Amino acid sequence: MTIPQLSEATLRSYANPKSFQRGEDYYQQGAVESLTQRGQLLLATVEGNEIYPYHVSVQFEGDEITSANCTCAYSFDGWCKHIIATLLTCLRQPARIEERPTLEQLLDRLNEVQTQQLLQELVAEYPDLLETIDRLVNRLAVSLAPPQSSQPPRQITIDTAPYRSQVRRILRDAVRYLEEGWEEDPVPEELYDLIGEAQILAEQGDGNNAFAVLEAITGTCAENWDEVEEYGAENDEVAQTLNEIWTEAILVAELTPTEKVDLQTNLESWQDEWNADFAMSLEALRQGWDYPPLQQVLKGEITQLRVWEGESPYYADDLALIRLKILNRQQRYPEYLYLAQAEGQTEQFLTMLARLERIDAVMEAADKQLASMEQALAVARVLLGQGATNEALQIAQRGLILPGNCGYELATWTSKLAEELEEAETALAAKIKAFQAQPSFTDYRKIQTLAGEDWEILKEDLLDYLRSYSDWGLGIESAKVNIFLQEGLIDDAITVVSDLSSYQSNLIHQVMEAAISKHPDWVIENAQRRAESIMDAKKAEHYYHAAEWLRKARAAYYQAGKQAEWSAYRSQLRQTHARKYKLMGLLKQRDLE
Numbered sequence: 001m002t003i004p005q006l007s008e009a010t011l012r013s014y015a016n017p018k019s020f021q022r023g024e025d026y027y028q029q030g031a032v033e034s035l036t037q038r039g040q041l042l043l044a045t046v047e048g049n050e051i052y053p054y055h056v057s058v059q060f061e062g063d064e065i066t067s068a069n070c071t072c073a074y075s076f077d078g079w080c081k082h083i084i085a086t087l088l089t090c091l092r093q094p095a096r097i098e099e100r101p102t103l104e105q106l107l108d109r110l111n112e113v114q115t116q117q118l119l120q121e122l123v124a125e126y127p128d129l130l131e132t133i134d135r136l137v138n139r140l141a142v143s144l145a146p147p148q149s150s151q152p153p154r155q156i157t158i159d160t161a162p163y164r165s166q167v168r169r170i171l172r173d174a175v176r177y178l179e180e181g182w183e184e185d186p187v188p189e190e191l192y193d194l195i196g197e198a199q200i201l202a203e204q205g206d207g208n209n210a211f212a213v214l215e216a217i218t219g220t221c222a223e224n225w226d227e228v229e230e231y232g233a234e235n236d237e238v239a240q241t242l243n244e245i246w247t248e249a250i251l252v253a254e255l256t257p258t259e260k261v262d263l264q265t266n267l268e269s270w271q272d273e274w275n276a277d278f279a280m281s282l283e284a285l286r287q288g289w290d291y292p293p294l295q296q297v298l299k300g301e302i303t304q305l306r307v308w309e310g311e312s313p314y315y316a317d318d319l320a321l322i323r324l325k326i327l328n329r330q331q332r333y334p335e336y337l338y339l340a341q342a343e344g345q346t347e348q349f350l351t352m353l354a355r356l357e358r359i360d361a362v363m364e365a366a367d368k369q370l371a372s373m374e375q376a377l378a379v380a381r382v383l384l385g386q387g388a389t390n391e392a393l394q395i396a397q398r399g400l401i402l403p404g405n406c407g408y409e410l411a412t413w414t415s416k417l418a419e420e421l422e423e424a425e426t427a428l429a430a431k432i433k434a435f436q437a438q439p440s441f442t443d444y445r446k447i448q449t450l451a452g453e454d455w456e457i458l459k460e461d462l463l464d465y466l467r468s469y470s471d472w473g474l475g476i477e478s479a480k481v482n483i484f485l486q487e488g489l490i491d492d493a494i495t496v497v498s499d500l501s502s503y504q505s506n507l508i509h510q511v512m513e514a515a516i517s518k519h520p521d522w523v524i525e526n527a528q529r530r531a532e533s534i535m536d537a538k539k540a541e542h543y544y545h546a547a548e549w550l551r552k553a554r555a556a557y558y559q560a561g562k563q564a565e566w567s568a569y570r571s572q573l574r575q576t577h578a579r580k581y582k583l584m585g586l587l588k589q590r591d592l593e
Contacts, residue, residue, distance in 0.1 A: 003037065003042065003060065003094070003097070004060050004062070004063045004064065004065055005063055006087060006091045007091070007440070008475040008478060009408075009438060009440040009442065009443075009475055011079075011087055011088065011091070011475070012438065012475040012476075013408055013409060014065075014079045015077075015078040015079040015080075015083075019074075019077075019078060019079060019080060019081050019084060020475065023079075023080075023082070023083070023084025023085045024084070024088065024503065024504070025081075025503050026046065026047075026048075026081055026082065026084075026085035027084075027085045027088040027089060027092075028503045028505075031047040031082075031085055032045075032047075032085050032086055032089045033047055034098075035086065035089055035090065035096050035097050035098065036097070036098050036099075036100050037097050037098070037099050037100065038099075038100050038103070039102035039104075039105075040059060040060050040061060041057060041058070041059055041060075042056075042057070042058040042059075042060070042086070042090065042097070043056070043057055044057075044082075046082040046086060048072065054070055054072045055070070056070045056071075056083050056086045057069050057070075058083070058086065068087075069189065070083050071189055131165050132162075132166065134159070134161075157209060158213065160212050160215070160216035161216075163194065163216040163220070164217075164219075164220045166194055167191070167194065167216075167220040167221060167224070168224060170190055170194070171221075171225070171228055174227075174233065175227050178228065178231035178232075179231075191238065192238075194217060195214075195238075195241055195242060195245060197213060198210045198213040198214045198245050198249065199245045199248070201213060201249075202245060202248045202249045202252055203248075203329065205252055205329070207250070207251075207253030207254065208253050210248075210252070210253070211249050211253045211263075214242065214245060214246055214249055215266070218242050218246070218266075219266070219270065221235070221238065221242075222269075222270045222274040225274055235275070239274065239276035239277060242276075242278075243277060243278050243279075243280055243281050244280070244318065244322065246267070246278065246284075247281045247284045247318075247319065248322050248326065250263070250281060250285050250288075251288070251289070251322065251323065251326055260285060263285060264285055267281055267282055267285070279315060280313075280318060283313070283315070283319065284322075291307070293306070293307045293308060294307045294339075297339055298335040298338055298339060299338070300338050302338065302341065302342045306342045306343055306344075307320075307339070307342060307343065316343070317344075317345070320339065320340075320343035320345055321345065323339060324339060324340055324348050327339065333352065333356060336352055337349060337352055340352065346369045346370065346371060347375040347378050347379065349369070350362055350366060350369065350375065350379045351378055353365065354379060354382040354383050354388070355386070357386055359383070359388050359391055362383065362391070362395075363394070366379065366395055370398060370402065371402065372402050372404040373400070373402050373403070373404025373405070373406050373407060373410050374404050375399070375402075376395050376396060376398060376399020376400075376404075377396065377406055377409065377413065379395050380392040380393070380396040380414075380417075381413075384417065389420075389421060390421070392417065393414065393417050393418060393426070396413060396430075397426065399414075400430065407433065407438075408438040411431070411437060412430075412443075414426070414430035414433075415428075415430035415431040415434060415446075418430060424450065427450055428447065428450040428451060431443060431446055431447050431450060432458075432462075435462065435465075438476070439465075439466055439469055439479045439480065439483075441478070444462065444483050447462065459487075463483070463487065463492075466479075466480055466483060466484075477496055477497070477500065477504065477507060480492075480496045481493050481496055481497065481507055481510060481511055485511070490511075490514055490515050490519065491519075493511045493514065493515070494511060494515055494522055496511070497511045502530050502545065502549075505548070508530075509548075509552065512526070512527065512552050516555060516556050517559060520557070520559045520560040523552055523555075523556035523559075524556045524557060527553040527556065528550075531547075531550045531553065532546075534546040534549070535573075535576075535577055535580070535583060540582045540583070543580070543582055543586050546583065547583075547586040550573075553566075554566055557569075573587070
């Protein structure tokens with residue numbers, strides 16, 4: 001079993017610069033404690049700022065990473081530092097990955113009696129697991145039950161008691177973590193997994209049981225949240241997730257008028273008691289599918305007010321997307337298109353046209369409606385999947401001049417497709433766009449191949465662009481160094497690394513090796529400065545790195561014919577740091593004394 005072909009450029013595209021840099025720091029510090037592969041799942045434990053290590057899981061299919069999760073509370077732009085550190089370890093130290101059997105392979109080795117014994121032993125060791133089993137058995141039994149044609153509205157077949165119990169346990173654990181000194185949001189991913197089970201039921205069209213599970217989770221959270229709120233835990237993200245799934249469940253459940261009134265009362269009560277925002281759920285409850293303006297739109301009668309009688313609320317886009325998801329599941333495609341068009345959901349409108357193989361309509365609408373790189377990439381991918389390769393390339397090219405935040409991904413995708421279609425000029429132009437969005441050594445070499453006889457002229461433009469490129473992060477700096485060194489531009493490479501943090505020692509050492517013959521004085525000054533900062537800090541665990549910098553300095557002294565100056569400097573170090581016995585021992589081992 002192999003892992004996806006990773007590159008630092010790819011990792012940077014999934015994280016913001018700060019997270020990538022912190023992930024690099026964690027990698028350099030050896031924070032990734034274990035790394036296991038089970039089929040198409042990578043599991044890692046990463047030491048962090050809290051008492052217990054964080055757990056990272058990365059799921060992939062073929063060469064594509066399909067999901068990456070961490071038990072830390074990070075919820076901002078892209079992957080967290082722990083995920084980056086894990087994947088950098090996979091990239092740079094693949095031998096550390098321990099291959100282990102998948103869950104399926106393990107269970108295949110057991111018969112039915114042994115499987116039951118395994119579960120009993122797990123519950124004996126982890127008693128709380130029984131509540132999870134109770135809950136999942138209930139949900140599986142519901143999903144496997146035969147349909148009942150005469151089922152009355154709001155027939156509930158799932159036991160909600162395990163959900164209430166599980167939420168209480170999760171919140172109790174959160175209080176314990178807070179009391180032990182956790183600084184980050186203690187509400188674990190487990191609560192979101194629990195809420196996600198209601199999402200699954202709603203997506204299966206079982207709004208009644210989704211409704212019951214959500215009542216149990218929301219009510220228990222509202223009743224018990226003050227326990228974690230005392231420690232500063234916030235409910236915004238949990239409430240937002242519940243609000244979205246409540247909205248979907250309401251729109252697929254069969255509710256009587258009395259039940260609608262009861263639910264409205266509950267939602268308003270939870271909103272006040274928990275200081276949460278359930279405005280979208282309440283509006284979905286009020287409108288349902290019979291709301292007159294919505295009915296007009298679903299029939300194709302689109303007015304300037306769209307589906308609203310007045311000004312649309314702040315959650316209008318979210319509500320529209322949930323409705324579109326339901327219409328798609330129900331294969332109500334004409335209504336889907338009307339609603340997407342009315343609500344300005346351009347990506348959903350164009351991709352649905354493409355899925356319905358209405359290619360001419362896609363191209364005509366794209367001329368007027370396509371507004372971002374993200375929309376262009378989504379539509380182009382669907383068109384390619386439908387076999388409309390030339391149209392996919394046209395949409396992708398158009399997207400490259402639109403605003404957006406996926407410039408590198410779109411340009412790379414466009415260049416690859418153009419090359420497959422033997423559109424050499426388009427492939428080259430798109431690859432240059434990719435390089436400008438996120439310079440990399442791989443793309444630089446690819447541009448050289450695509451440019452052919454025009455390379456020498458184009459190369460100077462790329463180098464000038466690289467010198468002026470001001471973004472930061474190891475991926476960019478590594479690209480600059482590799483490109484400048486390949487072209488023999490030592491001074492440019494020195495400019496890149498001179499003030500880098502010593503955490504990026506591999507990159508700095510690379511430049512020092514290349515610069516030592518022409519610029520030994522720079523190597524001496526830079527290496528000595530870094531070594532002295534470590535020695536002066538009196539942190540014995542880092543003395544090894546100081547010795548490595550001093551090895552670079554000594555090599556440069558000798559390269560410059562300054563052996564006597566090295567001897568004098570070495571004597572000075574011996575006098576200044578004589579009482580640092582670990583340092584003196586390292587210098588002696590490396591013949592630096």
